Amino acid sequence: MKWFLAFFIFPLLGFSTQISQTIYLNQGTLVFDNQPCPVYQFNFSTTFDTAEAIIKINTRDTLNLIVKNNLAEAHTIAFENYREITIAPSSEEIITLFANQKKSIAFYDIEKKFRYVGISSAIIFETPNCAAFLWSLREFDNLLNQEVLKGNNVDFSNYIPNVFTINSITHEALMSNSMAEVKGQVGDSIRIHILNSGLMIHAMHFHGYHVIIESSNKQNEMIGWEKDSFPVDPKELVTVVLIPHQPGMYPVHDHNLKAVTIGGNYPGGMIAMLKIAP
Numbered sequence: 183m184k185w186f187l188a189f190f191i192f193p194l195l196g197f198s199t200q201i202s203q204t205i206y207l208n209q210g211t212l213v214f215d216n217q218p219c220p221v222y223q224f225n226f227s228t229t230f231d232t233a234e235a236i237i238k239i240n241t242r243d244t245l246n247l248i249v250k251n252n253l254a255e256a257h258t259i260a261f262e263n264y265r266e267i268t269i270a271p272s273s274e275e276i277i278t279l280f281a282n283q284k285k286s287i288a289f290y291d292i293e294k295k296f297r298y299v300g301i302s303s304a305i306i307f308e309t310p311n312c313a314a315f316l317w318s319l320r321e322f323d324n325l326l327n328q329e330v331l332k333g334n335n336v337d338f339s340n341y342i343p344n345v346f347t348i349n350s351i352t353h354e355a356l357m358s359n360s361m362a363e364v365k366g367q368v369g370d371s372i373r374i375h376i377l378n379s380g381l382m383i384h385a386m387h388f389h390g391y392h393v394i395i396e397s398s399n400k401q402n403e404m405i406g407w408e409k410d411s412f413p414v415d416p417k418e419l420v421t422v423v424l425i426p427h428q429p430g431m432y433p434v435h436d437h438n439l440k441a442v443t444i445g446g447n448y449p450g451g452m453i454a455m456l457k458i459a460p
């Protein structure tokens with residue numbers, strides 16, 4: 183009998199895996215609408231890459247995350263529900279994180295201007311048989327980015343962004359990006375983690391489907407809602423589950439129409455695609 187129980191209980195308790203991952207805080211330039219936009223960004227290599235580092239862990243994993251600071255000044259990064267780490271220039275710090283209780287972990291620079299220029303991301307969890315995607319929403323005013331990277335203080339009271347991105351990419355490039363383009367089949371369970379890395383509220387509208395709000399680090403009253411649109415506040419990380427009932431290609435976009443433009447022209451900015459096979 184004991185063997186019988188152990189056989190069934192062990193898989194529930196076991197398979198906890200220690201994993202190590204290094205991310206680098208780099209400086210580089212993104213180009214939107216032919217305008218350079220200097221940014222700071224987490225990457226998987228020591229040289230700047232336009233693609234943000236997106237870390238996925240299993241709910242039973244223990245992650246030893248090493249953060250290397252390739253920037254000229256020290257940065258303090260807050261890991262929500264964990265602690266802050268301060269990393270001196272050309273140095274690294276390590277933090278141990280768990281994805282237990284099915285919670286993704288947002289992390290960002292404690293200084294607003296540095297969070298604004300790109301120092302924010304999330305470690306997302308995935309579970310068996312449920313694909314996981316992250317949309318990191320952000321807006322920029324190129325000129326303000328230049329001021330922050332020169333070391334100047336900036337005034338956000340007259341903030342008028344002209345670029346709106348998901349994972350640092352704008353429409354139409356978003357249509358062929360593996361993290362922003364959600365691919366699945368009718369009846370699948372698909373988890374989409376949506377992080378607002380920007381300074382404005384972004385209200386995402388799903389065409390074709392309703393999604394179930396599984397968790398939010400800010401708005402508990404939304405948990406369990408089955409909706410096709412909902413607001414995501416700055417620093418909010420919302421996790422939704424999509425179970426497609428019909429095949430097709432449908433857009434998901436910010437309902438604030440300013441955010442689906444680039445340089446004032448439509449379409450651009452925050453438009454992701456759902457591609458659901460029969």
Ligand SMILES: [Cu+2]
Binds near residue numbers: 388389
């Ligand atoms: Cu819409």
